[in-house]
Amino acid sequence: MKTYIKWMKLALTGFLLFVISVSCSDPLYELPDIKATGTDITEFSLNGLSCTINDEKGSITIEITPDYDLSLLKNLVPSSLKLSPYATISPEKSVSQDFSKDIQYTVTAENGSQKVWTVTPAKYEELDEGVGYIKLVWYKSLSDLGLTSNIENTVATFGDYIVVSRTGLIFDGKTGEKAGKLNMEGIAGGNDSQKVPFILANDSEGNLIGGTLTAWSGNVFYVYKWDALDQPPSQILAYPLQSGKDTQFGRKMSVVGNINDNAYIIGDDYAAENNRKMNCWKVTGGIVNPVPDIIETDMQNYNQAGYSLVFPLSALSLKPYFYFDSGHISGSDPSTVLKYMDENNNSTTISPQGGWGRNILHSIYFTFNNKNYLSVISITSDFKYKFFVIDPSDLSSPIVKFSDIREYDSKTEGNGNNTGGVAIKRVSSGLAYVYTLMTSKGIACYMLTNYSLIDK
Numbered sequence: 125m126k127t128y129i130k131w132m133k134l135a136l137t138g139f140l141l142f143v144i145s146v147s148c149s150d151p152l153y154e155l156p157d158i159k160a161t162g163t164d165i166t167e168f169s170l171n172g173l174s175c176t177i178n179d180e181k182g183s184i185t186i187e188i189t190p191d192y193d194l195s196l197l198k199n200l201v202p203s204s205l206k207l208s209p210y211a212t213i214s215p216e217k218s219v220s221q222d223f224s225k226d227i228q229y230t231v232t233a234e235n236g237s238q239k240v241w242t243v244t245p246a247k248y249e250e251l252d253e254g255v256g257y258i259k260l261v262w263y264k265s266l267s268d269l270g271l272t273s274n275i276e277n278t279v280a281t282f283g284d285y286i287v288v289s290r291t292g293l294i295f296d297g298k299t300g301e302k303a304g305k306l307n308m309e310g311i312a313g314g315n316d317s318q319k320v321p322f323i324l325a326n327d328s329e330g331n332l333i334g335g336t337l338t339a340w341s342g343n344v345f346y347v348y349k350w351d352a353l354d355q356p357p358s359q360i361l362a363y364p365l366q367s368g369k370d371t372q373f374g375r376k377m378s379v380v381g382n383i384n385d386n387a388y389i390i391g392d393d394y395a396a397e398n399n400r401k402m403n404c405w406k407v408t409g410g411i412v413n414p415v416p417d418i419i420e421t422d423m424q425n426y427n428q429a430g431y432s433l434v435f436p437l438s439a440l441s442l443k444p445y446f447y448f449d450s451g452h453i454s455g456s457d458p459s460t461v462l463k464y465m466d467e468n469n470n471s472t473t474i475s476p477q478g479g480w481g482r483n484i485l486h487s488i489y490f491t492f493n494n495k496n497y498l499s500v501i502s503i504t505s506d507f508k509y510k511f512f513v514i515d516p517s518d519l520s521s522p523i524v525k526f527s528d529i530r531e532y533d534s535k536t537e538g539n540g541n542n543t544g545g546v547a548i549k550r551v552s553s554g555l556a557y558v559y560t561l562m563t564s565k566g567i568a569c570y571m572l573t574n575y576s577l578i579d580k
Contacts, residue, residue, distance in 0.1 A: 162208025163231045163239035169203040170223060171196065175243075184243040186223060190257055190575040191555075194224040197245060210234035248575035250554070253494045255513055255524055256576040261557065264300040265566040269293070277375075278486060278545030279561035280324035282332045282353055286547060286559050286567070289324040289334065294353060297549060297557060300567065309356040311348060312341040321348065326547060327379040327387055328439065328490070333360075335391065339371040347377075347389060347405075347412070361389065361405060361412045380489065381439020384410045388442065390433050391416070402434045404442055421447055421463075422471060434465075435489040435498065437516075443467045446489065446498060446516060462498075464519060474519050485544035493554050493574040497524065501544045501560045509544065509562045511570065 165184065168175045174187040186197070205217040214230045221227045226244045248257065266272065271291065278289045286297050292306035306321075313319030313336065321334025332350040334357065343365040348357035360383070365373060374391065381387030387407040403416040419434050419442055434447040444466045462474040487500045498514040514522045545561040554574030561567050 159236075160208065160210040160234040161237055162211055163233045163237055164208045164211075165205065165213075165229070165231060165241050166208065167204055167206035168243070170243075171200055171203065182239055182241050184241060186243065186245045188246050189259060189571075190248045190573050191571075192245075194245065197223040207231060208233065247578045248573075249578050251493060251574045251576050254515075255492060255495075255497065255572055255574070257573045258513070259571050261298075261569040261571050262300050263566060263568045264295075266564075269295065269300070269567060270302065271566075276561060276563055277543045278323045278325065279547045279559050279567065280326050280332055280545075281330060281547045281549040281559065282350065283330075284549075285353065286549075287324055287332065287353065288561065288567075289322060289545075290320045292320060295567070297559070297569070300569065304353070306350070307352075307354050307356050310359075311357070312336060312344065312346050314340055314342070322374055323377045324545075325377050325379050326488075327381060327383040329382045329384070330549065331379075331383050333377075333379055333383060333389070335374050335377045337375065338365055338373040341374075343371060345374050345391060349383060361414065363391075363403075363405070363414060363416070376433050376486070378433045378435060378488070380436050381407065383407055386439045388436055388439060390436075392433055402447075404434075404436075407439075417442060419445070421465070433487070435487060437489065437496070443469075446487075448487065462500075462514070462522070464516065472519060474522055486546045488546050488548055490548050490550075490556075492550070492556055492572060499546050499548060499558055501546050501562070509560075509565055511546075511558070511560045511568070513558075513572070 164179060165177060168177060168184050170186055176185045176187060178185070188194075188197075199220045200223055201220050202217055205213070207213055208231070211234065212232050214232070215221070223243060224245060226242055229241045229243065230238055231241060232238050270293070271288065275290055276288045280287050280289075281297065284297050285303055286295050287293070287306050288295070292308050293302065294304040294306055295301060296303045308320055311319045311321065311334070318337075318340035322337035322340065324332065324334045326332060332353075334348045334350070336344075336346045338345050345361070345363040345365070346359060347361035349360050350357045365371070376392040378390045379387055380390070383389075385407075386409070389405040389407065389412065391403045391405070402419040402421065404419055405416045406413045421434065434442075434445045436442050436445045444464065447463050447465065464472045464474065466472075485501050487498050489496065489498055491497075496516060498512075498516055500512040500514060502510050502512070513524045515524045516522060543563040547559045547561075549557045549559075551557070556572045558570045558572060559567060560570070
């Protein structure tokens with residue numbers, strides 16, 4: 125019996141070996157030769173620059189700005205380059221290339237199929253008119269700048285520098301690094317802490333002007349001009365408060381035109397009974413008329429409108445002009461609006477998009493690449509700062525560009541005043557830098573260019 129079982133096992137083993145040998149030799153049972161078909165570049169980076177991959181077009185765009193030095197893209201190898209599984213690439217990723225021009229790579233799948241990819245730096249076209257590419261150049265927090273909340277009110281430019289009012293601190297406009305302190309010798313004030321420009325502004329030519337808060341300067345509104353940051357300023361206006369004027373006069377100021385030629389200096393009147401009125405000192409041949417012209421607007425609430433100003437479109441005439449109004453009575457939910465007043469005193473309210481917030485903190489009317497704009501910094505009722513560029517020629521859809529929203533915690537960073545300022549440095553007709561001061565947050569620098577990205 126044992127012998128029988130032994131022979132049966134041997135027979136079964138032999139049969140299985142026979143079946144296996146037949147199966148392996150029979151083409152009917154061969155496994156298919158499956159090979160990968162992927163020809164994609166799944167990751168690409170270069171010299172610390174972001175790169176956008178477009179699978180459909182087979183393109184990779186190196187995200188450079190219009191002012192980027194293309195020579196920095198020469199003789200480089202990709203920082204990272206990843207392919208579909210089992211794919212190969214030619215030229216090899218270790219081969220240096222001149223990425224300042226279009227470079228082609230051929231990706232070959234395991235199965236032999238191929239796809240040609242083109243790597244190219246972002247390309248721009250120069251616009252004949254208007255704002256094109258805009259980007260955030262740098263941002264510095266209050267601690268970075270050495271500033272404190274609720275003390276800095278405005279920011280202005282002087283050459284390659286920016287200057288903050290009250291503290292007089294000077295910063296490098298290109299980097300935001302501290303660069304000194306403004307000479308404030310001779311400014312009127314009750315004590316050393318009050319002998320400062322409460323507000324700084326630039327005229328249309330970039331000249332630096334400062335105004336005092338009348339509560340600190342003996343109920344007189346003084347305006348000064350600087351010819352050099354390290355030299356004392358010269359006084360160009362002394363305006364004693366008139367009957368009914370509020371001692372908080374001088375919280376806001378703007379200048380239109382060239383202060384050394386023809387211009388208007390615009391000052392707010394914070395008093396409730398005068399909140400509709402804006403004081404406009406005319407400058408002719410560099411001489412300031414000490415008696416202001418008065419523009420009376422339809423601003424409704426001084427507590428909000430007190431931070432508003434009018435912005436004439438010309439240094440030669442007060443009309444037409446833009447202005448900001450709280451648009452509500454005292455105690456109601458704030459809702460600031462932009463308004464336009466034409467030559468015939470017809471007022472048009474421009475509807476904001478998404479809410480412009482509790483206050484329009486500051487604005488500048490400026491010309492860029494053959495077109496006029498308003499730059500605006502505002503704060504929303506839920507404590508978010510925004511920076512806008514507005515095209516006043518299109519009142520139905522005025523927003524051209526706006527910044528990322530910058531939020532702050534009102535309990536730890538904020539204050540009731542929520543002040544801020546805007547300054548512009550024009551490098552050329554097609555390049556400018558905009559500086560926005562957010563009292564409870566910091567300073568941001570944006571670059572405006574007259575180049576538009578070409579969609580490849």
